[in-house]
Amino acid sequence: MDLLDRVKRDVERNALRARNGVKLVAGIDRPKLGQSPKDVVWARDRAELWHYRADGPRRSPPLLIVFSLVTRSYVLDLRPGNSFVEHLLSAGFDVFMLDWGIPDERDAGNTLEDYADEYLPQAVDRVLEVADAEELNLLGYCFGGVLSLLYAAHHPDAPLRSLTTMATPVDFSDFGVFGELVQEGRVDLDTILDEDGNVPGSAVGESFRLLRPTGDLQSYATLLEKAWNDEYVTAYQAMNRWANDHIPFPGAAARQSIEMLLRGNGFVEDTVRLGGEAVSLGDICVPYMNVMAKRDHIVPSQTAAPAVSLVGSEDKDELQLDAGHIGLVVGRTAAKVTIPTIIEFLAARTEEAVA
Amino acid sequence: MADDKPLWRSAFDRLEGPLGSALQDVTHSGTFAEALGLATRTRAGVRRELERRTRRLWHMANLPAGSDVAQLRRQVAALDRELRQMRRALEQAETRREGNGDGPARSRQAGRRAQRAPRP
Numbered sequence: 001m002d003l004l005d006r007v008k009r010d011v012e013r014n015a016l017r018a019r020n021g022v023k024l025v026a027g028i029d030r031p032k033l034g035q036s037p038k039d040v041v042w043a044r045d046r047a048e049l050w051h052y053r054a055d056g057p058r059r060s061p062p063l064l065i066v067f068s069l070v071t072r073s074y075v076l077d078l079r080p081g082n083s084f085v086e087h088l089l090s091a092g093f094d095v096f097m098l099d100w101g102i103p104d105e106r107d108a109g110n111t112l113e114d115y116a117d118e119y120l121p122q123a124v125d126r127v128l129e130v131a132d133a134e135e136l137n138l139l140g141y142c143f144g145g146v147l148s149l150l151y152a153a154h155h156p157d158a159p160l161r162s163l164t165t166m167a168t169p170v171d172f173s174d175f176g177v178f179g180e181l182v183q184e185g186r187v188d189l190d191t192i193l194d195e196d197g198n199v200p201g202s203a204v205g206e207s208f209r210l211l212r213p214t215g216d217l218q219s220y221a222t223l224l225e226k227a228w229n230d231e232y233v234t235a236y237q238a239m240n241r242w243a244n245d246h247i248p249f250p251g252a253a254a255r256q257s258i259e260m261l262l263r264g265n266g267f268v269e270d271t272v273r274l275g276g277e278a279v280s281l282g283d284i285c286v287p288y289m290n291v292m293a294k295r296d297h298i299v300p301s302q303t304a305a306p307a308v309s310l311v312g313s314e315d316k317d318e319l320q321l322d323a324g325h326i327g328l329v330v331g332r333t334a335a336k337v338t339i340p341t342i343i344e345f346l347a348a349r350t351e352e353a354v355a
Numbered sequence: 356m357a358d359d360k361p362l363w364r365s366a367f368d369r370l371e372g373p374l375g376s377a378l379q380d381v382t383h384s385g386t387f388a389e390a391l392g393l394a395t396r397t398r399a400g401v402r403r404e405l406e407r408r409t410r411r412l413w414h415m416a417n418l419p420a421g422s423d424v425a426q427l428r429r430q431v432a433a434l435d436r437e438l439r440q441m442r443r444a445l446e447q448a449e450t451r452r453e454g455n456g457d458g459p460a461r462s463r464q465a466g467r468r469a470q471r472a473p474r475p
Contacts, residue, residue: 106432214374217371
């Protein structure tokens with residue numbers, strides 16, 4: 001490229017940068033997120049069960065996705081063309097998603113039992129009813145994976161064809177910043193709780209920022225560099241909105257998670273109790289797959305890896321992918337590697353599409 | 356293309372790399388966690404004291420303070436929770452009654468649970 005071409009390109013790019021910069025600052029032309037058509041087929045308190053609409057015959061049994069408690073589920077259906085849900089629908093799955101909504105003061109007393117023993121079993125029942133099926137495939141993402149594990153372990157007779165967890169922490173002995181913060185005598189949960197009795201979304205966001213203190217700076221630099229690229233700017237707007245859209249963590253569930261899972265390392269030490277009953281991952285007997293991301297800075301792979309040895313299933317597998325926490329389901333690597341692999345695992349546990 | 360990277364970006368990366376990892380070492384340390392713990396305790400203490408004083412002012416004017424409203428919200432939330440628990444208990448009782456043959460088919464999972472052999 002000669003000097004003239006380079007100057008011409010830079011001038012064009014700077015014009016585009018200026019235009020996109022105005023769009024970003026003014027907040028106009030924001031991409032719409034979570035747009036796949038869906039119906040709410042069950043709702044309880046703040047939780048909702050969504051059934052994604054799809055044309056043509058669907059695979060059986062249905063697939064239920066359980067999302068995390070502290071982030072918004074639309075990341076799995078980010079934008080048309082960059083949507084985990086869309087990929088699953090294209091592969092013929094009958095997709096349901098359990099979204100926990102935005103907790104308020106009424107949820108401050110929610111414990112892990114409320115999620116794993118109440119909401120989840122009811123949502124599972126409703127999925128079976130809507131899909132007219134006898135069992136389903138369950139997929140838990142991040143903390144949704146923790147809830148799915150608790151549910152599957154506490155309900156060994158649950159109607160599950162298979163269980164998949166993605167970026168799900170089970171061994172909290174080396175949980176980085178979070179592990180350090182929750183040690184006795186350090187950050188006291190009571191000093192973080194808001195007036196509603198929940199861990200505020202801002203505190204959740206700040207704790208994630210501690211994992212990569214210069215992460216925001218790095219993404220601003222990349223934005224400045226690529227602001228001429230419309231596609232990049234749209235993707236940035238979508239991801240940035242999600243990354244700053246944290247929701248409160250119900251206080252009682254946070255306390256229980258810290259005491260039982262983080263400090264007590266409950267899954268590994270086999271000391272988890274729900275409703276006064278011992279819950280062991282060894283009781284999970286359904287086909288299981290653990291999906292981990294090598295570059296996951298939120299749930300490092302050493303935190304997620306022991307799941308496959310702790311789960312009692314004979315048919316179990318693990319998949320470690322060269323991606324980050326959210327790169328497992330969003331972006332090019334996800335579309336090319338992660339999602340097809342997950343689809344392959346799930347497809348082997350479903351029957352071909354039926355009319 | 357690698358050579359497309361602007362000079363400022365290369366300079367930024369050279370600076371951000373070591374700075375980022377140094378900061379990461381700090382935020383991942385026990386000392387930082389202790390300092391953060393102290394900061395959150397102090398902030399909570401200041402917030403409590405401020406709230407106590409402003410509440411007194413509002414009460415002098417015979418007006419409810421924000422903390423009174425928050426207290427009411429918590430009480431309503433506690434009532435809401437009790438109602439939820441009662442609703443669940445009722446649903447479970449209904450499921451049990453239906454399971455005894457007094458009503459329509461019970462929930463799929465409940466049905467499965469009944470079929471399952473007792474665990475040792």
